[in-house]
Amino acid sequence: MIDLKVGVIGLPGKWSTEALADAVEHATGFRHVIDMAELRADLTTGAVYAGATKISDYDALLVKKISAEYNPNTLDRLELLRWCEHQGVRVMSPALNILRLIDRLSCTVTLRQHQIPMPPTTITESIDAAMNAVEQYGSAIFKPLYSTKARGMVVIDNSMNQQQRRQHIESFKQQNPMMYIQQKLDLSGRDMGLVFLGGEYLGAYARVAQTDSWNTTIHSGGKYQAASLSEDVIEMAFRAQQPFGMDFTTVDVAETATGPVVFEVSAFGGFRGAKDGIGIDAAKRYVDYAINQLKPC
Template structure:
C-alpha cells in the first residue's frame, strides 16, 4: 500500500504521540492525531467522527494512548476502536488484545497461567485476608486495578500496630474495593523495560530511582533511564511474558531479584522515551516499519 492514511490514537501534545505522528508524516505525508475523548460514534450511519473527519475511512490506526490514566472508562473507548475495525480499519494493537492489559488483574492472571514468575500476589475483597497477607509479606505494595506509572500505588508495612495496619488497608479499599497487593520486592537499584515489536525483541533500558528517593523507579516518581544489556535468559523470560497478549508493540517490566528475575507487568501500549534515552532505540520508527509491513 503506497502512502497509507495512518492515524495516531493518542494525547495531542504528548511526546510519544507526537513523535509517532511525526514519523508517520515523514514517511507517508499524512498526519492525524486522534483523541478518543473527542470521537463520536453515530450507529445509524456508522460514522466515527473526530474533528470533522470520519476515522473509519482511514487505512490504519496506531494506538499510542487511549487516556492519560487507566480507568473502567478506558474499556469503553476500546469499543470505539472495535467499531473502526469493523469498518475495515487496521488497528495496532487490536482492541481485543489491549483489553486484557487495561485491567491489572486480567493481565496478572494471564501471566500467572503462562507460568511467568511474578511477586507474591493476593487479590481479595476481604479486609482480614489482606491484613494477614501484609503481615506475611512484611511489606506489601497495594495497586489499583486501573493505573499507570505507579499512580495510586502505596506501600503498607506490617511494622506497626495491627489497628493502624488495618486502618491503612481500609483507607486504600475505600477507592479500590477489590484489593490487589504484592510482596514488596527489593530491587537492585533498577528495573528493566524490555521492548518488543510484533513479538520480536528490540532492546532493553533500565529505570533507576533518583538517589534512592522512591520505592519505585518510574519516571513519574523521579527515576531516570539508563542503558542495559540483558542476558539470554532475561530476553527469553520477557519474550514468554509478552507472547500470550499478541501485541504489536509493548514493553515488559522485569526486575532481577536474589531469587531470580520476575515480571511486574506487560504494558498495553509501551513507551518510546525510555527506549530512545536509555537504549538509543528509535522505537517509534521500528513500530511504524512493522505497521507498514502489515498493510
C-alpha cells in the same frame, strides 16, 4: 512516501504521541493526532468520526494512548476502536488485546496462567485477608487495578501497628474495592523494560531510582539507562508478551535474589525509555512495521 491514511490515537502535545505522528507524517505525508474524547460512533451508518473527520475509512490507527490515566472508562473507549476494526480499519495493537492489559488483574491472571514468574500476589475484597497478606509478605504494595507510573500505589508493612495497617487498608479499599496486593521486593533501585515489536525483541532499558522512593518510575524521579540482560531473562520476557499478541509493547522485569520476575506487560509500550535508554527510535520502527503490515500480500 506511501499513500496511506494512518491516524495516531494519543494525547495531543505529549512527546510520545507527537513522535509517533511525526514518524507517520514522514513516511506517508499524512498526519492526524486523534484524542479519544473527540470520537463519535454512529452505529446505524457504521461511521466513526473524530470531530468532523471520518476516521472509519482510514487504513490504520496506531494507538499510543487511550487516556491520560487508566480507568474503567478506558475500556469503553476501546469499544469505539473495536467498532473501527469492524469497519475494516487496522488498529495497532488490536483493541481486544489492549483491553486485556489495561486491567492489571486481567494481565496478571494471564501471566500466571502461562507460568510467568511474578512477585507473590494476593487478590481480595476482604480487609482481614489483606491484613493477613501484609503479615505474610512483611511489606506489601497495594496497587489500583487501573493505573500507570505507580500512581495510587500504597506501601503497607509490618513496621506499622495493627491498627495503622487496618486504617491504611480500609482507606485504600474505599477507592479500590478489589484489592491487588503484591509483596514488595528488594529491587536495589532498578527494574527493566524489554521492548518488543511484532513479537521481536529490540532491546532493554533500565529505570534507575535517583531518590529514596520505593519505585523507579520516571514520574518519581527515576532515570533511563541501557541494560544488559541474560538470555534467560529475555526468553522469560518473550514468553510473557506472547499471549497478548501486541504489535508494540514493553515487558517490565526485575532481577531479585530469587530470580527474575515480571511485573506487567504494557498496553502501549515505552517510547521514551527506548530512546533515552538504548537509543532506539521506537516511533520510526513502529511506523515502518505498520506500513509493512499494511502492504498488500
